[in-house]
Amino acid sequence: MYNKGTIIPGLIIFVLFVTFPIWFNGLKAATVPKPELPPGGEKKCVESVEYMRANHMQLLNEWRDNVLRDGNRTVVTVDGKDYRKGLQLACMQCHSNKEKFCDSCHTYAAVKPYCWDCHLSPKEAVSKEETH
Amino acid sequence: MKYAFSFLAVIALILIAGLGSQVPGMQYLFGVAIPYLAMMLFVGGFVYRVTQWAKSPVPFSIPTTCGQGASLDFIKQDKLDCPTKTSEVVARMFLEIFLFRSLFRNTKADIYDGPKITYESSKWLWLFGLLFHYSFLLIVIRHMRLFVDPIPSWLSAIESVDSMLQIGAPTLYLSSVTLLLGLLLLFGRRLVNRHVRYISLNNDYFPLVLIFAIGVTGILMRYFLRTNIDIINIKNLATGLVTFSPVINVKIGTIFYIHLFLVSTLLAYFPFSKLMHMGGVFMSPTRNMANDSRAKRHINPWNDPTIKPHSYAGYEDEFREFMVDAGIPVEKELSATKDEA
Numbered sequence: 034m035y036n037k038g039t040i041i042p043g044l045i046i047f048v049l050f051v052t053f054p055i056w057f058n059g060l061k062a063a064t065v066p067k068p069e070l071p072p073g074g075e076k077k078c079v080e081s082v083e084y085m086r087a088n089h090m091q092l093l094n095e096w097r098d099n100v101l102r103d104g105n106r107t108v109v110t111v112d113g114k115d116y117r118k119g120l121q122l123a124c125m126q127c128h129s130n131k132e133k134f135c136d137s138c139h140t141y142a143a144v145k146p147y148c149w150d151c152h153l154s155p156k157e158a159v160s161k162e163e164t165h
Numbered sequence: 166m167k168y169a170f171s172f173l174a175v176i177a178l179i180l181i182a183g184l185g186s187q188v189p190g191m192q193y194l195f196g197v198a199i200p201y202l203a204m205m206l207f208v209g210g211f212v213y214r215v216t217q218w219a220k221s222p223v224p225f226s227i228p229t230t231c232g233q234g235a236s237l238d239f240i241k242q243d244k245l246d247c248p249t250k251t252s253e254v255v256a257r258m259f260l261e262i263f264l265f266r267s268l269f270r271n272t273k274a275d276i277y278d279g280p281k282i283t284y285e286s287s288k289w290l291w292l293f294g295l296l297f298h299y300s301f302l303l304i305v306i307r308h309m310r311l312f313v314d315p316i317p318s319w320l321s322a323i324e325s326v327d328s329m330l331q332i333g334a335p336t337l338y339l340s341s342v343t344l345l346l347g348l349l350l351l352f353g354r355r356l357v358n359r360h361v362r363y364i365s366l367n368n369d370y371f372p373l374v375l376i377f378a379i380g381v382t383g384i385l386m387r388y389f390l391r392t393n394i395d396i397i398n399i400k401n402l403a404t405g406l407v408t409f410s411p412v413i414n415v416k417i418g419t420i421f422y423i424h425l426f427l428v429s430t431l432l433a434y435f436p437f438s439k440l441m442h443m444g445g446v447f448m449s450p451t452r453n454m455a456n457d458s459r460a461k462r463h464i465n466p467w468n469d470p471t472i473k474p475h476s477y478a479g480y481e482d483e484f485r486e487f488m489v490d491a492g493i494p495v496e497k498e499l500s501a502t503k504d505e506a
Contacts, residue, residue: 034219035466043447044212051208054312054407062408063314065401086395094334142396143310143321147331 066137071127079111079123090146093120120152129155168356171370175378175427182426183419195422196402197411203429210436211444218448222466226458229451231270249457258453262446265294290354297347301376303327303340304383311396311403333388341384348377372440375431382424393418 034040049056078085080092096118099105109116109123116123128134131154139146153161186195232243248254260266268291272284307324310316328336352373355365386394398415405411435441447453481488481495489499 034216035222036219040215040219040448044215047211047444048208054309054404057313057317058404058408060408062410063400063404065397083393083395086397087391087393090334091391138397141314142400143316143324144335144396145321145325146334 063141066141068135068137069128069130069133072129073127075127077112077114078127079109079116093124093148120148121155121158125155131156167365167367168352168370168374170367171374174371175374178375178427178430179378179382179423182423186419186422186426192413192417192422195426196413196417197406199429200406200425203432207432207435210433211441214436214441215444215448218445223450223454224465224467226454226456226463227450228454228456230456234456247456249455249460251455254453254455258447261452265291265298268294289350293347293350293354296343297351300340300344300347304338304344307338307340311400312407314400314404335387337388341380341387344380345377345384348373348380352377368438372431372434372438375427375434379424379427379431382420382427386418386420386424390418390420394421 080088085092099107100118106118109118125131131149135146135154138144182195185191228248230247232246233240234247235242235249242249244253245257245260248257257266269286269288271287271290273287275283275285277283303323307320307327310320310324313320327338327340330337330339352370355361355369355373393416395415395417398417399421402411402413402417435443478496481497485495485497485499488495
C-alpha cells in the first residue's frame with residue numbers, strides 16, 4: 034500500500050464519521066419517554082391515541098389556521114363533549130403539565146414546536162399572574 | 166429508454182419493501198437485518214475499495230495542469246491550477262472537495278451559423294451539483310437526531326436553521342426541497358443535453374432515481390402518510406440499532422420500511438458504484454500530486470530494482486565497435502579508446 038501515512042488516517046476519520054451515533058451513545062440505549070396521562074383522569078380525547086401520537090401537530094396547525102386566519106371558532110364536539118379549538122382552551126385543560134406531557138417526547142425527538150412562542154404553559158401562566 | 170430500467174428497479178425495490186414488511190415477522194428482516202447488512206457492506210466495501218486504490222502504483226507524475234507552471238522568477242505561477250508545493254496541492258484539493266471547483270470551469274462547445282464555434286463555461290452542473298451534495302449532507306446530519314440521545318446542541322441548531330421558514334406542521338425542511346430540485350436538474354441534464362445523454366448508462370440514472378425515491382418517501386412519511394408514523398417508536402428502533410439492541414414491538418407505517426429499505430439499498434450499492442467518487446476524489450492522482458516533476462524525480466514504484474540505469478556513455482562503451490562498423494557516429498572514437506588501453 035502506498036501513502037499509508039495519509040490514507041490510513043483518512044480511512045479512520047471516515048469510519049469515525051459514519052459510526053458517529055455508535056460511539057456517541059456509548060452503547061447505552063435511551064429510555065423511551067412516557068408522556069404523563071391527564072392528572073384529572075380523563076380517558077377520551079378528540080381522536081384515538083394512535084392518531085394523536087402521529088398527527089397531533091397537524092391537527093393543532095389546522096386549528097391554528099381555522100381560528101387565527103379564518104376566524105372560525107366552531108366548537109368541536111366528540112362523543113357529546115365540546116372542545117373549543119385551542120391549545121390552552123382544549124388540550125391543556127386535561128394535559129395540564131406541559132413539562133411532563135409535551136416536553137417529554139419533544140425533547141427526546143429534538144422537536145422544538147413554536148407553539149410556545151405565543152402560548153404559555155399552565156405553570157408559566159400562573160407565575161405570570163402572580164407577578165402582575 | 167436507458168433510464169426506464171432504473172425506474173423499474175426502484176419500483177421493484179419499493180414493492181419488495183412495501184409488501185414484504187406487511188408479512189408478520191418480516192419487520193425484523195426489513196427493520197433490523199437488512200439495515201445491519203447494508204451498513205456492513207457500506208463500511209467494509211468503502212474501506213476495501215480505498216485500500217485497493219491505495220495498493221495501485223502511480224507510475225508517472227500526472228497532475229492536471231490548468232495554468233502557468235512554476236518557471237522563471239518574473240513569470241507568475243498559477244498556484245492553484247499548477248501547484249508545486251504540498252500546501253498548494255492541499256488548497257487545490259480543498260476547493261475541489263468543498264466547492265467542486267473543476268465543475269465551475271466545465272467548458273461547453275457550441276456551433277453557430279457561420280460556422281462559428283464558441284466555448285463557454287456551463288455553470289448549471291456546478292450549481293445544482295453543489296445544491297444536491299450539500300442538501301444531502303445536511304439531511305444525513307439532521308437524521309442523527311433519530312440515532313443519538315441526548316441530542317447535542319449543534320444538531321438542534323442545524324435543524325432550526327433547516328426549518329427556519331416554519332412552513333406547516335411538522336415544519337418543512339429546506340434541504341428536502343433543494344435535494345429534490347438538485348436531483349431533478351442532474352437527471353434532466355442527462356435527458357436534455359445530447360452529449361451527456363449519449364454517454365449516460367443505467368449506472369448513471371439508477372443512483373439519481375434511487376436517491377429521488379428516498380427523498381420522496383421521506384417527505385411523504387413526514388408530511389402526508391403519517392398513519393402509524395410515531396417518531397418515538399422510530400427513534401426507539403434507530404437508537405436500538407446503533408446500540409446493538411434493536412426492538413420492534415409496535416406497528417410502524419409501511420412507508421417507513423420502504424424508506425429504510427431504499428436507504429439500505431443505497432448503502433449496499435454505494436461501494437460498488439460510481440458513488441465511490443466520495444472516496445475517489447481524495448485518491449485521484451491527477452488532483453493530489455504536485456507538478457514538481459522537474460524538481461523532484463518521480464520513481465515508478467513498479468520499477469525492477471535489479472535493472473540499473475543505463476546512460477548513453479555506458480551504452481556507447483558497450484556497443485562502440487559495432488556502431489563504428491555500421492557507420493553510426495560516436496562521441497568517443499574507437500582509436501582513442503584503444504590508445505588508452
